[in-house]
Structure formats: C-alpha cells, structure tokens
Amino acid sequence: MTSLRFAFCFPMATGHINPSLPIAKALTDLGHEVHYMSRKEMETVIQGTGASFTDVASQQTELYEGRETDIMGCFRGVAQEMGCADEAMMVSMLKTAPRHLELQMPGTIRWLQKIQPQLVLFCPFMNGEALFAAKYLQIPAVGLWTFAGPGSLVGIVNMFLTQSGGMEPAEVFRQVESFEPMLESIRRFKENYGFDLDFRGFLEPKGFLSVFCDTRYNLVTTGKDLQDPLPEELAERYQDATFITVGPLLQARSCQASEASGESDVLTEIREAHEAGRKVILVSMGTILTSNTEDVGWHSVPRDGSEKPRGLTGKQPCHSAWSAAFDAFGHYGDAESRDVPLLVVAVGSQEDALEDLQVPKNARCYPYLPQVEVLKAKVDLFLTHGGQNSFMESLMAGTPVVVCPGFADQIANAMRAEASGVGLQIPRPVPPHGEELSAMARYRGTVVAALQRVLAEPQFTEMAQQIGTKLRQEGGVPRAVELLMETAREAKPTLLGNLHGETNVAKEAQEKAARAAHA
Template identity: 45%
Template sequence: MARRFAFVFPMASGHMNPSLPLARRLVSLGHQVHYISREQMREAIEDTGATFHSDMEEMPELYEGRTPDLFAALNDLRIEFGLEDDPYMIAFTKLKEICLEMMMPGLLRWLARIRAEAVVCCPLMNREASLGAQVLRLPCVCLLTTAGPGAMPVAMADMLKTFNITLEQCMEERANFQPLLDSLQRLREKYGVKVELTDDMWPMGLSAASCESKLTLVTTAEFLSDPLPQDLQKLYDAAGCTFAYVGPLLDKAGAKRAAGHKFELSDGRAEAAEPAADVVAMLRAAKAQGRRVVYASMGTVITGDSPEMGWHDRIKKDGVPQGLTGKELCQAAWKGLFDALGTEGGPLLLVALGPQSDALEDLEVPANAFCLPVMPQVDLLKSGVDLFLTHGGQNSFMEALSSGTPLVVCPGFADQPINAQKAVDLGVGLQVPRPECRMEDASREAAKYQAATAAAVAAVLAELSFLQKARGLEEELKSAGGVAKAVDLILSTLDHPHKLGGA
C-alpha cells in the first residue's frame, strides 16, 4: 500500500543528508515523499525522486519580510525582539518556540495539502514537525543524527561551555522573557499541545520531539552510542520512546548531497561541484598508480555564514569575540595538510572547500591538490581514502567509520569535539583541538594549529594501527542494518503502530 510521507527538514543540511537515502528507497518502493526544506537542498532532494517544497514559500508567517539563516530567521528575530546584545545561545533559547509558533500555520496547511500520512523529521531541529503531527494525529518518526540520545546532553554541555553560559542561566532567561511565555500559552490554547518552558532544555539533552514520536531512528550502532543518563532514560521510558539503532544511512553511488549554509547567494544555492564521477575517477586513477589519497572537508556550518559559528565570525564568550573565525580555522587546517603532503607527485589531496568565494584566498595550493566547493563524500570514502581530515560532525564521522577510513579530526563545536576524542579513544585517528585564544592572538594560534594539523596528518598516515582499527569498526558496522532496516522500521510503524511507544 503506497503511503504519502512528509519529510520536514527545513534547516541544517548535515542533519538532512541521512534522510535522502530513506526518501530514495521509499520512492523506489512506490511511496510518495514530500520534503519541506531550503532552496539549497532542492537538487539533492529531487535527485531522490521526492517532491521539493520551499519552507520560505510555505511558511510566510515566519519568512515574509525576514532573511532566512541557519536557524529559521533567528537573526532578524533577534533584532525584532531587542536581543541583538544577547549571546547567540541565549537568544536562540528565548526565540526557538517563537519561531516554532510562526512555523506551525504554514506547516499544518502544507501537511493537509499534500495529504501526509506520516511525518519524518530531525528531533534536534524540527520540533514543529512532531507537534504538527500531533495536531493532525499523524505518526511521527524522528531521525537522530547523533551518537544516540545520550550524545545530546554531552553536546549541549559542550555548546554551553563554548559560549561560557550555564543551563541555569538559559532557564532563568527563558523564564523572564514574556514574549516566550506568551508564545507557549498561545500554542497550548490554539493547538492543544503540551509545550513547556523546560522542553529541550531540562533535564539537559532531553528531546521533546522524540518523546512525542512513535519511533526515533539513530544513525549509529549501539556499541558506538554515548551512555544515556539515568534521569533521561526514565523519562524516555515513561514516554514510551523507542530508539532504533540503524547505523549510518549511506546513499547510492553518484547520489547528490545537500551542502552549504550560505544564504546571500542570488539564487540561494551553494556552488555546484564538478560531476561526482570525475573526482572519484581521479581517486581511482591515483590508487591505480600506487598513490595515497587524502580527502578533507570541514563541514557545512563552519564554512557557512552562521553568526558566531560560521566563516566570518568568532565565538563570543561574555560578549567578547575569541578564537579563530571559521575561515581562519579551515585555512589553517588546509595549510597544515598542504605542508605535510603538498608536493608534485605526492598523495592526491582532495579538498571540499564549502560555498565561500574566498576559501582559497592567500593559500598556495600544491600541484597534487584538487579543490572544489562540494565533493561526493560518501562515494570518495567508499572508493578508498587513506585519510580523512574532517570537522568530526556525526554524519562524517560515521561515514568514515563505515568505510574503514582513518581520521584527523579538527573539531568546531557541539558533538564535534566529542567525536574527535572518540576517534582517539577508538584508535582510528588523532584530533587537533580548536584553539581558544584572545582575538589579538589569533594569527599566532592559527600558525600553531597549522603545524599541529600537519603533524597529525603525518602521524596517522605513518602508523598502520589507525587503519587496522578503522577496518575493524567497518566490519562491526556492517551488521547495523542501514537504509533497508530503517525503512522497514518506518513502514512497520505505520502498519503496526501499537507495537511502538510514543504519542
């Protein structure tokens, strides 16, 4: 029986990428898949056979007269609500349900128009989806792209530490922000949903969307998941949550990938990559010649234009910009790679730059390096990369482990430092921690970071044990189930909803 699925992934392409192979398989089985997402994601979505719908067009209550960014239209809302001077993390926690309230009318209209029979969403980014499913009495499946529900409190603690903010401070700010309290009350009265001041905040790392959903798919294997604190375990048990570990969700060869968080482009899209086969062919030719291949990508957020976390900005602590910008961080990592291996006839260096036009500004690219805004990451890793220099986002981390690829992790924030340490603990690679320094010391720290990256690259390539450990984990991950298991679980949830807990 063919079904109509609503995939709600308006923001953060990294969270959306594992959904693409799910959509492709559902379409191949005769089901309809409709996405509500950003224009930057259209090409990758349509490549699966799914139908694309623009969140900006479908949600005018939020986007009309406002500029989109990584988190809905947070920057404009900060100005509207007089929060320009608030730390980014504080402003986000004050405004996230206000954004949600503005999204709900358009989301509900869209779900009704496409006659959705089930909703699939990211529980970290898209609470409006699980609430919309409740209002329309639709089953909801969450796609959690972290190292299990236990990773969420750890990542949140790291984010708070990065911005030098406490959870208690966030909660106090929320409790004293009347527009938020008014928004929560309107959501309760208009839609009959349970929304509380503590949602997604307290206890730290609790996912309200997972509590409201029939099933949460987790894109790691259980043996790689982070321990779940006992208080969260009790709350999830009480809510009847089902977490199913399916391992990394990898797409077919040649599949298009969502990439880029750069919103000022005239058509809203990231720059296009060369055809995937060309880059993969370069890799295979190099391997056939006995050359090593190193692939580098620093992800989508750091190379994008998100305030405080993106290309041009520095993280603020107590209102003071500190450390390296995204550009300084990425270029130092790339320079370190070039220092270690950049020589004519040396290893093939494939570098995914991201969408910024000045990515290579002031960099001397060696003859053995090939750089593009976007590269077919999964295809390259599957084809046999000797080393992956990565920011350590969960999707990239799992894609590397599933292909037995050793790592050098240059983390940015959130779960990335955690995965960097996990790579060391698992014996699959080394990490180069992000520098913390005063802004005036950034150039000196960037030079140190460049040297540390070069040393880590050389060390991982020289030591066989990293490859052996990575190959061992690759074998273990083969039994996780992947896309086929995930889709079977989704369809089973629709056919036999009584077998699972949740709303």
Template identity: 40%
Template sequence: MAQPHRHYGLRKTFGNAPCFLDSSHFFAVRNMETQTQSSRSFAFIFPLAAGHINPSLAIARFLVQQGHGVHYLCREQMREAIEDTGAVFHSDIETQPELYAGRAPSMWGALGSLQEEHGMKGESLSQARLKLRELAVELMLPGTLRWLEKIKAQAVLCDPLINLEAPLAARVAGIPCVSLLTVAGPGGQEVAWGGVLQALGTSAEKVLQERREFQGLQDCIERLKKTYGIHLAVEDGVKPLGVFRSCLMSTLTLVTTAEFLADPMSPEVSKAYTGHDFVYLGPMLDKPGAKRAGGHKLDAAMHSGADTDATALNLARDARAEGRPLVLVSLGTIITGDHADYGWGARFVVDGQQVGISGRELCQAAWQAAFDVFGQWDPSSTQSPLILAALGPQADALEGLKVPPNAFCSPTLPQVDLLRLGVDVFLTHGGQNSFTEALSMGVPLVVCPGFADQPVNAAKAESLQIGLKVDRPMRPLEHAQADRAAYRKTAADALTKVAQDPSFKEHAMNCARALSACGGVSLASRILLDLATSKLPLQLAQAGA
C-alpha cells in the same frame, strides 16, 4: 548505570499488530503485506543544515523506488539534492507564510527578524533560538498543518534537533512521526550543548532563567495549549540539558549510528527519555553518484556540479589504479558557511570577548597542513599522494594558501563515493555523518573539530584508536596569529603520524566490520512503511505531550 532505552529486539504494538524492531529481518511478515499495499505519502521535514538532511536522502530514494510519494518541506538551497532522490520539494518559505511574510529568512526560520521583534537584536543566534523556538513553532504550525493535509501525509520523518514543529503538527493531525537523530544517540547533545553555551559565555542555568523571565514565551506556551492541546514547558531542552522535546513527542527515534559508538547519557537525561524508543541504524549510505546537500549559504547553495564530481572521482580512480595514496580533506558545511555563531567569520565569545581562531582561520590552517604534508609531487613516483579538498562555498577559501599541483580543490566533493574507493587518511571536522561514513569504510581520521558534538567525536577517535584530534585554540584574541601557526603544525604532525602508523587503519577496519551489521536505510524505510500502513493509535503519536 543501565540504559533503559531499547534498540533492537524492541517489541511494540501498532494498532493490533505486533512489530519487532530487529535488524535486517525487521518486520519480515509485515513487509509481505506492505508490498501489496497502495502507495503511501510521507512528509519529510528538515532544516537548512546539510548534516541533518543528508542521512534522510537515502531513505527518500528507497521509498520512491518502492513506488511511494515523499514530500520534503525544506529550503530552496536543498532542492537539488532532494529532487535527485525522486522526492518532491516544497519551500518552507512559501508553505509557512505566518512566519515568513514580512520577515527575512535566516539559517533557521526567520530568527533574525524575530530577534528584532522581541528586543533580542545582537544576541547570538543560538541563545536567541533557545528563547524564541516555541514562538517560531507557533507561527510554523498553521502552514505545516495545511501542507500535511495537502499532501495527504500518512507518516512524518523529521529532524528533532531543529524542527520541533514537525512532531507537534503530526500530533495535531493524528499521524505518526519518526525523528531522525543525526548525532551520536540520545546522550549526544548534553556535553555538546554544554560546550556551546560555555563558548558563548552563558550556561544552561542562565538560559533557563531567561526563558522563565520571558513573558512572550509564557504566553506562547499557553496559546499552544489552548489552541492545539500541546503541553510544552519553559524547561524543555534546557533542564535536563540536551533532552529534545521533538524526540519525546515522536513515535520513536531513529539514530544514524551504532550503539557501540553512541555517547553515554547522564542519569538525568536517561530518566527523561524513559519509555521512548531509539533504533540504532548505523550509517545512512546512499547509492553511488547520489547528490548530497551542502554549502550553508543564505543567498544560494553552491555545488561543485556533476562535471566536477566526475573529475574528482576519475582522479581518485586513477590514483588508486596507480597505487598512489588518497587523502580526503573536508571540514563540513557549517564552519565553512555563513552561520553567525559557528561559520566562516565566527569566533567564540567568552565573557563578552572574542577568543580563539575563526572558522576561516581554522579551515585554512588545517588545509595548509594537509598541503604541507602531502604536497610533495613527483610525477614519476607511485608514492605521490592525491589530495582532494572540499572547501565549502566561500569565494576567498584559498586566499593566501599555497596549493600544490597534486591537490584538487572544489566547493564540494562526492564524499561517500570517494570514501568507497578507499581513502588512506581523512582530515575531517568530526561531524557525525562524516565520522560514521568514514568508519563504515575503515578510513583512519585526523579530526579538527569546530563546535558542538565535533570535539566529542574527536576524543572518540582517539579513544577508539582510529585517529588523532587537533583541538581548536581558545586563547584570547591577541594570540590568534601564533595559535594559527601552532594549529597548522599540530595538524601536520597528526596527519603524518596517522598516515605512517598502520594501527589506525586496523582499528578503523574493526569499526567498519561492526557497523556493517546495522540495518541502515532498509531498516529505516521498513519502519516508516509499517507506521504508514498501520492504523497507529493517536495516543502513541501523542506520547510525551
């Protein structure tokens, strides 16, 4: 069916001034006015999730370089990457004491403590979050509102997948809020969440029933209505599955992909988003040498450091100068991190039983496949490849593996800078940022997806003929050892085929040419500047409430 949502060419009125969301010439007239305006203050609200925050960093850097103030509300592990942009870091733990005082911080908020308080200990993180989200938001709102007032925020940019408190606080404060959607468009979560719930042994129908039967949630929704005038519902995010209230309560949503790469929407999801505007930005690429957030560790973020990044880049430049192939390997930050449901030690649970291979087993099998295929080292040959592998923060990442001498391994790598140099094959988990960044450089892929939208992107790689996918085994646990060996072999075969068949590179370059026409960081920054400069009517900020 036809998509009712507009992207470029969208006309909307902010205050009394007409604005056109239109590629690189966006707001050409308004930009002349903006340059004469005083400095603006922007609130960026993001979670402890590298894939969600990284696209925002380039926007922050752009705004800071234009003389504006950018303030991040986030977790300490993200401080280094945030401050590298020139933005100011603010700790969510210190800012939101109503949530964190007396509770233990977790990946998302203080979810573990809230689970215990509400008798949900032992449930999966994702299932508990679907039931406790609004209760956590209620505790976050007072501190978030104080913070917005303290920094004199004139516009908010947030992650709509996790930070529901951001558009709600902006609505109460009467300032515009823009969501930065880091999946493949508004249709990107319907299939992904369906797969996640299935892997966790539940369904949208079951979750919705649990939300309806949870009196604590009913009471919370009523308190939010009375205290703040916020209208939420138990169906939010579940019916239809994958529709985010955060987007609906934002002024508009920026999407970090191009429309031709966006996932389709079902009629139900499309109807739910009627009247809300999505602006497709393409990849959000930062400057060369920029720091990226990475490492989903609860105790502390692990970074390779400037010295290690420089070493990796120097090795890559030397390999390129010598005409040697360059192979990049990175399976993302969540599966290599501490996430209870999807991380290093996690397996999926079906009907109460663990199935498939763990995060560690998937990563190590994929890494060893890359070493098997490209680990033939001949110092006298210009055909010997250089393997650059980002391992994540686990101390035992390489335990039991045979690492060849032509492989450079590090907890993190400067991924975008390496892609810019020209990578021949990228072994990736298929996360949205990695997927779009690689395509913007015309790099062919082998995708080893872990969860959520990653299997969707893996299938997309094959349909676009830019790479191959290696599906995660999901058989009962007694088959895990055999599945690890088979997975390693399948990944090795895929790497060999993609490396040898030039058609994958040709199709990837076609995608790169299409992505180069998107507005990117400049377009996103101009939108935020216009919203902060204009006198946005409060009813627009309250859209969807």
C-alpha cells in the same frame, strides 16, 4: 503493493537533511511518494531523490511573511518583536521558542492536510513543529537523529551556555520564567492545539529533548557502541522514548553528488592513483566553517563565554589544516611517483578559499566533493572536521582519520576517534587576541605530525575497518526503510479539518476541546 505517502520535514543544514535523502530515494524507487518541506536551497538535491519539494517559507506564511526568509534572520526578527533580541543567546532562545513554534504550526498543518501522509519523518533538533502538527492530526511521527545518540545534546547545550556568557541553567530560568510574551504563547498553544509546552526546554535535565518521547521511535544514524554517554537523570526522562540505531545512512549516488562537483574526474583520478600504487588522502573541513554562517562560519570568531569573540575565524583553522596536508604530503616537482600521494581536497565556495596558499601539484582542489563516493573508492587517510555524518561515513568505509574539530558535536567525535583508536584529534586553538598567527603555526605543525603518524601506523586502519564491519551490521538504509514502511502500513491517521482547502486550525482545535469537555 499499495503505495504509501511520506512527509519529510528537514532544515537546510546538510548534516541534518543528508541522511534522509537515501531513505527518500529508496522509498521512491519502491513506488512510494515522498514529500519534503524544506528550504529552497535544498530543492535540487531533494528532487534528485524522486521526491517532491515544498518551500517551507511558502507554507509557514504566519512566520515568514514580513520577516527575513533566512532562518536566523527570521529568528532574530521574532526576538526583536518580543523585545529580547539583545539578551544572552540561551535566554533569547527559550523566550522566543514557543512563539516561533506557534507561528510555524498553521502552515505545517495545512501542508500535511494537503498531502495526507501515512507517516512524518522529521529532524527532532530543528523541526519540532512537524512533530506537534503530526500529533494534532494524529499521524505517526518518527525522528531521524543525526547526532551520536540522545546523550549528544548534553555537550551541545553546554556549548550554548558557554556562548551565553557561561550561564548556569538556574540563572537562565530566572530570566525566562516570568517573561509574559512567552507565557502568552504557551497559553495560546495549549488552547489551540491541546499541548503543553515547557519553557525550560532542554535544560532540565540538561540535554533533554521532549519531542523524542512523542515519536513512535527515533532512528539514530550511528552504532550502539558509538553513542555519547547518557547521564542517569536523562536516561530516566527517556524511559518512554524509543531509539533504534541504524548506522550511517549511505546510498544513492544521485543524492550525494552532481556533475558540477567534479565527481567523474575525481573518481577517475583516485582509481588511477590506486592502479599506480599511490596513496589517496581526502581532506575536508566540512560545509559550516567554509560557509557564511554567523558565529561559526568563514569570517566569524566564536564566542568565548563572555559574549566576546576570541580565537580563530572559520577560515584560519581551515587554511592551517589544508596547509598541513600540503606540508605533509605535497609534491611540487614535475614528476610524480608511486611514493607521492594523491591529495583530494574540498575547499568550499569562498572566493578566497585558497588565498595565499601554495597548492602542490599532486593536490586536486574542488569546491565540493561526492564524499561518500570518494570514501567508497578507497581512501587511505581522511583529514576531517569530524561532523557526525563525515565521521560515520569514514568509519563505514574503514578509513582512519585525523580530526580537526570546529565546534559542537565535532569536538565529541574528535575525542571519540582518538579513544576508539581510529585516528588522532587536534583541538581547535583558542588563542588570546594578538596571538592568532603563532597559534595557527603551532596548530599546522601538530596536524602535520598527526597526519604522518596515522598514515604510517597500520593499527589505525585496522581499528577503523573493525568498527566499519560492526556499523554495517546495524542495517543502514534498508533497515530504516523497512521500519518506516511497516509503521506507515499500520497507520490510520485522522486528518482533522477540511482536507482540500484552507482551514482555521485554531478554531477547530478549540471546538474539539469544547466537545471533549462536554463529553
């Protein structure tokens, strides 16, 4: 079998890159080449799949040299240079997006020319430059969509608008449409690469992502019946786009865990708990709330729509949820019986993760856990933040849930969990200033009641197992790999420019356009 070469372009965000890792592992196990361009922080886990790694900052030098290499810091730097850093988030985002893309393109093209792949797999939400670079070089591109279908962006856009002071799309357009630095970037992009950019982004219609329409197809990591509704206007815009549900992409233990995570210890304890007839409760509020991510992380308070922070920090709902699990199932005595569940808790890496919390003796707390392997080992109940990957992983394992969402798609997944009968949701409190502590206490008590109910009532487990059976029929990693290999074998990419050295992509694009005009 002829070896194939794949280029994978993904961000540092674990929810976006993690589903690609089992695909990479499966492809390299079959003898194919996989080359990633991502953030330096992902190097170890990427190399664990057998793929090669390239640091995006070392390639996209036009964007990163002289600016912060942190993606958000780099975005702010570009916005400051363009004079729109202090504007509402949605306005600043649309004004700077064309310039950001323009700066990403040369390095992405150079990287693709160097590795010469037959196919590009990329994150449509955060790596649009991979799609445009692939189009320019005439390489087939496939999107890997890690949300609940193409309709899921509607809710995310609404969240962005709320964080921008509750603006309506018409007002955003009014502030953006005559911004000359943005219009200049759009004109240059057309001249250099031959592609039109629409500054309206995903606001017309709300939730529209144009890159979906330019891929060969888009793999969606959920089931047909678990996708968000697709509004009629949005469905019309996606008539030429292809979406293929493949279900959760789970596999390859080496991609999901490491010895540092305590994999061996926790899986042994779970097995021993089952042998003793004990229940196992998994608790995780995800990686974003426990991170230092601006606006949504450990120390951050979300915006309330007036550009003012209001509500709880990321730490506060995490502490409340963990405390609720301890209240519901904790055991503080010396002896443990079969009636005492084993609590397995992922708390992240913050130094004050467990500050002021009384951890019961039947709880095992780890910075990170091999979540897929833990769920496969059989968990009786999962207290989760409801991120798309975690939600799909729990359903794939037939595990009922209590969802304590933090933001974005987690809120939609929480509602979906309750509506589908696989668990209960507890919305994140947004108390007025001064009422945070009382809100946390009420939230904690509500989570306790939900945990006890879901564990006690068997219909939640029964429904989760039914949905898990349907998800497994979507095909998962083998189906995704089959599709990608078929597309790559049929590909005949025309890589423009000097394949073995530096190339002036802008000049070559202009010359190509001139030749076409005279033809």
